[in-house]
Amino acid sequence: MSASVSSKLVYLDENATATPDPEVMKAVFEWQSTWPANASSVHSLGRRARGAIEQSRRQVAQALGVNSRHLTFTSGATEALHTLIAGLLKPKDHVIVSAVEHPAVWGALSKLDVEIEIIAVNEQGQVDPQDFRKAKKSNTCLAIMMAAQNEIGTIYPIKEIATALGNTPLLVDAVQAFGKLSLKLEETGASYAVISGHKVGAPQGVGAIWSKGGQSFSPLLKGGAQERGRRAGTENVSAIVGLGFAASRMEQRLKKQIDLVQLREKFRQNIQDLFPNEFSIVGDFSTETSWEETILNPSWLRHGQLPNTLSLLALQGEGDLLLQQLDLAGFCLSAGSACSSGALEPSPVLQALGLSAKQASRGLRLSMGIQTSDEDLRALIRQLTLMYKS
Ligand SMILES: Cc1ncc(COP(=O)(O)O)c(C=O)c1O
Structure with missing residues (x-):
């Protein structure tokens, strides 16, 4: 293993957890350190906590283009997905699921006695919308x-x-x-959606469910009447404050995504030019739409790729070893989803794209954040040059 070219940590694992937004964290610490009472208490401090939660709800609603009354806070997206999946499906229901969903979806479904129909993806990981129509049956519920x-x-x-x-x-x-695309959920035709705070600079351990028209679902966590009976448990007020504050800063975040596209495309070109025998790029996402339009005004009819993400396949060696070597040199990347990168199994998502298990075990995900600089990516290129060309 060659020496490192980077004297600082270069964090390129934003899809796992985004770099905390310092302004958001300031608001979270301030809240946490000034008597975070229980929002269900009726005294003044409790009412203050309740007020903070409701303000966050309005901020999140504005960012998502929905009515704040239709949002339920949770401990994160995994809980949100489990809540909806368990709350909306009955035994023997038929459910249609894309092949590339997050493990949280598969985990929630595995606990139920339901009929699962999987929608295949192409080599870009893309689905054909008509496959969803064709998969429908009389007992399809979700x-x-x-x-x-x-x-x-x-x-x-x-x-x-x-x-x-x-x-x-x-x-x-x-x-x-x-946080990467302008999300106006009411315009999408979807009925439910989930989000997570730690992907947008807010703390880990907070997320939300949106249900169109405030449509009800039976709660996963039953107990107190928090969240209008949809999610029992004392609210994590400071994390909710963080999610709300992060949501209120969404516009700045989205604008920065446009700059990330340029960095990412330059990096992609460098990889293709300098390492044609060492790496291949997963997917060809060229679209006719401008990136600015994709990010700031997605019509949800277009295809494309998130502005910050690039998936590579190492053509030689072991994927895990490469990640470890990069880690030792100060570069934080991921093999695939963070939840599975501790394990040695090849990425099921890359396999769903048609790659072999061997190829899928050599996946490398770069996900940039709003603080990622050109120098960070140049340092990574220098590091790869040191590792592969010296
Ligand atoms: C697409 C997707 N869904 C769900 C989750 C789970 O979110 P959380 O960490 O809030 O439970 C993640 C997190 O990695 C994700 O990337």
């Missing part, structure tokens, strides 16, 4: 499709899928799209 893929960055045509599904409700995992 379809599940993410808005953007966490490992490869594919953006999905949610509106077309919702249209193809007709009256079958669509649950959208919007975790990776939130």
Whole structure:
């Protein structure tokens, strides 16, 4: 292993957890350190906490283009997905699910006695919306499709899928799209969506469910009457404050995504020019739409790739070893989704794209954040040069 060319840590694992937004964290610490009372208490401090939660709800609602009364706070997207999946499906129901969903979806489904129909993807990880229509049966009660893929960055045509599904409700995992694309959920035709705070600079351990028209679902956590009976448990007020504050800064975040595209494209070109025998790029996401339009005004009819994400395949050696070597040199990247990178199994998402298990075990995900600089990516190129060319 060659020496490192980087004297600082270069963090390129934003799809796992985004770099905390310092302004957001300031608000979180301030709240946490000034008597965070229980929001269910009726005294003044409790009412102050309740007020903070409701303000966050309005901020999140504004960022998502929805009514704040239709939002339920949770401990994150995994809980949100489990809540909706368990709360909307009955035994023997038929559910349509894309092949590239997050493990949280598969985990929630595995606990139920339901009939699962999987929608295949092409080599870009893209689905055909009409496959959702064709998969419908008389007992289809739900379809599940993410808005953007966490490992490869594919953006999905949610509106077309919702249209193809007709009256079958669509649950959208919007975790990776939130903060990277303008999300106006009411316009998508979806019925439910979930988001997570730690992908947008807010703390870990907070997320939310949106249900169209405030449609009810039975709660996963039963107990107190918090969140209007939809999610029992004392609210994590400071984390909710963080999510709200991060949501209120969404416009700046989205504008920075446009700059990331240029960095990412330059890096992609460098990889193709300098390492044609060492790496290949997963997917060809060229679209006719401008990136600015894709990010700031997604019609949800277009395809494309998240502005910050690039998925590579190492053509030689072991993927895990490469990650470790980069880690030792100060570069934080991921093999695929963070949840599976501790394990040695090849990425199921890359396999769903048609790659062999061997190829899928050599996946490398770069996901940039709003603080990623050209110098960070140049340092990575220098590091790879040191590792492969010296
Ligand atoms: C697409 C997607 N869905 C769901 C989750 C789970 O979110 P959380 O960490 O809030 O439970 C993640 C997190 O990696 C994700 O990327």
